[in-house]
Amino acid sequence: MCEDDHGIGRRALFVTGAxxxxxxxxxxxxxxxxxxxxxxxxxxxxxxxxxxxxxxxxVEVPSGVQELHVAYTYEKPAVPAGTPGNALDIGLFDERGTELGGKGFRGWSGGARTEFFVRADDATPGYVPGPVRPGTWHIALGPYTVAPGGLPYEITVTLTYGEQGRTPRPGYPPARAKGRGRAWYRGDCHLHSWHSDGRRTPAEIAALARAAGLDFINSSDHNTHSAHPHWADQAGDDLLIMLGEEVTTRNGHVVALGTDPGTFVDWRYRARDNRFGRYAREIRRAGGLVVPAHPHATCVGCNWKFGFGEADAIEVWNGAYTPDDEVALADWDSMLVASVRGDARSWIPAMGNSDAHRDPDPVGTPQTVVLADDLTREAVQEGIRAGRSYVAESKSVSLSFSAAGPKGEHAGIGGRLRVAGDAPVTVRLEVTGAPRCSARFVTDQGVLFTSAVLPVSGSGTVEWRTTAQYAAYVRAELRHEAALGPLPGPLAAFTNPIFLGA
Incomplete structure (x- = not known):
């Protein structure tokens, strides 16, 4: 064993392409x-x-290496109240380099693991199997937060020599499940397995998804695509499994939803670097949707700071309903108002996902319910992109939301009811599975109608009459009973809007 002091000294440093x-x-x-x-x-x-x-x-890797193994530790001293302590993430790039774009990317475990290995025939979850070729490899350290006294670390690299195994040819889940033709399909597109900081295997997640009544899910591990081949055995006629990544930058997280199998999206930039647009376009070129996640989350680096010009949808509801979801909902509603002033075709739909990591995090709470032409990757994505969807807290909650004009005109969620400004419009919400909830109709002016509390059965129909002059759009919310006076209760469900007017 050889040991070396390896702190940051000015003469030992040079700036890389990242x-x-x-x-x-x-x-x-x-x-x-x-x-x-x-x-x-x-x-x-x-x-x-x-x-x-x-x-x-x-790390200078010579020829003849069968396995590269890395273990690390770092000190976590006590810090003053209100001051972040030490947190050090880790990953690996091979001899192809560390340039942005990820050609040399071999894995990332963030702070979820203290050791990992890569071989031609296998790798630690979060890392990609493949040949251990000679050349300069790089261990990537990400000092997420550093205590006032600094972050002392120790890294141990072990090379095992021998004949390399054969790299398995990856297989991926199909882009189509059996489906029911044009129908409402339930999904959860933000889930973490043990390939990042989750604690569940793909098999465990798939079983929970089926139990939650889901028709589709999306793999979204932090900053790695290593899980993609491991979902193949979990798909079936009853469950469409899309592949993606949670691109976890220092200025917010974005879900790459439904990218081509094996797609890796780099995350090593901030808003000030003006690089996000490049990687948003990369997600779309790979067939995916760009979905900023939990935009008002309070964890370090979680708050979304890239703007929404590249977004295909916004994750307004993330996991158990909390105050930051309420802020995200209000912020999204303000964006709808802005779209009314301009081109309503440019509005950004909302969705909700569980962001489940481990027990007891429930999969499918909440879930996005999408009207799609079939249970395929492309059809589900098109339904999300078009806003033909609503978000429900569980499989128990179902709703139908529509608007009708005086001459038989009709529009559903995500659509436009084309009527004259003064023409009477009837808005109708049918609900099941929401006991003791109340319905609210929200417009560009705010909440204009609140229903009586639904019965214990949880089923009911609510109607409201308006005009396009009075409401440029209308969307529905189902709220649980409020715990504090005039504040609204937590969401049980909400819809994307129906726009009114020619």
Whole structure:
């Protein structure tokens, strides 16, 4: 074993192609395989406050290596109240380099693991199997937060020499399930497995999805596509499994929803770097949707700061309903008002997902219910993009929401009722599975109608009459009883809008 001090020293650093990143001096190994079959190097250092977003530790890998194994630890001292402590993420790039775009990407576990390995025939969840070729590899450190006294770390790299195995050819879930033709399909598009910071296997998630009454899900592990081949055995006629990633930047998270199998989307940039548009277009070129996640979440780096010009939809409701979801809902509603002033075709639909990681996080709470032509990746995406959807807290809640004009004109969720400004419009909401909830109709002026509380059966029909002059759009909310006076209760469901007027 060889040990080395490896802290950030000015002479050891140079700027890489990635934004806000620095590279340390190399970790070197012997040029040939030792008799024992393994070599180990340990390096130590301290990252100061104000460290760049990414610090790369080069590892010179000789020929003949069968497996690369990395373990790391770092100190977590007590810090003053209100001050973030140490948190250090980790990942790996191979000899193809660390340039933005991810050609050399071999895996990312964030802060979920203290060790990992890669071989040709296998890898730790979060990492991609493949040949261990000679050259300069890079361990990627991400100092998520650094305590006032700095972040002391220790990294141990072990190379095992020998003949490499065969890299498995990946298989992926099909882009189509049996479906029911044009129908309402339930889905949860923000889920984490043990390939990132989740604790469930793909098999466990698929079983929970079926139990939650879901027709489709989307794989969205943080900053890695390593789970994609592991979903193939979990799909079936009854469950469409789409593939994606939660692109987890320092200025917000975005769900890449339904990308082509094996697509990796880089995350190493901030809003100030002006690079997000490039990767949003990359998601769409790979057949996916761009969905900013939990835009008003309060965790460090979670609040969305890239704007919504590239968004195909917005995750307004994330997991158990909380105050930051209420803020996201209000913010999205304000965006609807702005779209009315301009081109209503440019409005951005809303959706909801569970963001489930581990027990007891429920899968499918909430879920997005989409009107799609069939249970295929493309049809579900088109329904989401068009706003033909509503969000419900569980499979128990179902609704039908429509608007009708005086001459038989009709429009459903996400559509436009084309009537004269003064023509009478009847808005109708039919509900099941929402006991003791009340319905609210929200327009560009705000809440203009609130129903009586639904009976214990949870079923009921609510109607309201208006005009396009009075309401440029109308959307429906189902709310549980309020716990505090005039404040609205938590959502049980909400719809995308119906626009009114020619």
């Amino acid at each position: 934004a806000a990143a620095l590279t340390l001096g190399s970790v070197s190994f012997a040029s040939g395989a030792p008799a024992a079959g393994q070599e180990t190097r340990t390096v130590r250092g301290t990252l100061p406050t104000g460290s760049p977003d990414f610090v790369y530790v080069p």
